[in-house]
Amino acid sequence: MLEETAPIVAEELNVKSVEFCDDEEELVKRSAKANFKVLGARLGKNMKEAAAKIQTLSGREIGDILAGAPYRLVLADGTAAEITVDDLVVQREEKPGLVAASENGITIALATELTPELEGEGFAREFVSRVQNLRKELNFDVTDRIRVRFEIPADRLAAIDANRAYICEETLALALESGAAANGADVDVNGETCRILVEKA
Incomplete structure (x- = not known):
């Protein structure tokens, strides 16, 4: 049972x-x-x-x-x-x-052992949470597809890549790209300062 x-x-x-x-x-x-x-x-x-x-x-x-x-x-x-x-x-x-x-x-x-994989998954979950908050702030409809561009510390890129499918599914992102996000919002993700730009697809 x-x-x-x-x-x-x-x-x-x-x-x-x-x-x-x-x-x-x-x-x-x-x-x-x-x-x-x-x-x-x-x-x-x-x-x-x-x-x-x-x-x-x-x-x-x-x-x-x-x-x-x-x-x-x-x-x-x-x-x-x-x-x-x-x-x-x-x-x-x-x-x-x-x-x-x-x-x-x-x-x-x-x-209680935290492996790099688990830490990466934790970072990805927090990243998703920040993207969802930005969707709400921008008054996007819950069904709107989006594009996400982000600037994050280099040592966190692997966490995003490893959990890309999960992030895109949870946020309805058709694109998830690393690069300059001049008009993005500065947010805290697990203690790391990140800039995330969310736009409708």
Whole structure:
């Protein structure tokens, strides 16, 4: 069911893709501490030793306990205790390049690495927004086809070229050209000063 809604979720969150995994360990590193309030009453003098052993649980073992599997903890004097999720305080450490949150057994992570491709797409989206604003200021009809001429920093030309089809489709531009735009408007696009000239086609 969730997989079927992935395209909708991706569009609503403005992310490239939504992927699903069965193991939380792919997203976060799990560790656990003893829940002293719960375990203390059961283990008494053995609590300190049990707490030390719980801290050595692997991420996989913690995952099994969270899933409801029984875990038997055997202490030095032969005492055995079955550990359940209520006996643990589970901590999750985000893996590099991810921001994660967990609730009700579900962990969601967002990859935060900005690749040149993603930066270019972000610039293109902002460029489209500025062109659309200029269309409104010029009182163009929403169906009017346009020509766009622009002056932007040289290092941003690749972003426009890579996303040319998207920009033209969103703005109804029949032409999108780099060059002198003396009568254009100076606008800010992602912190870059750009001059954009919009004319009816």
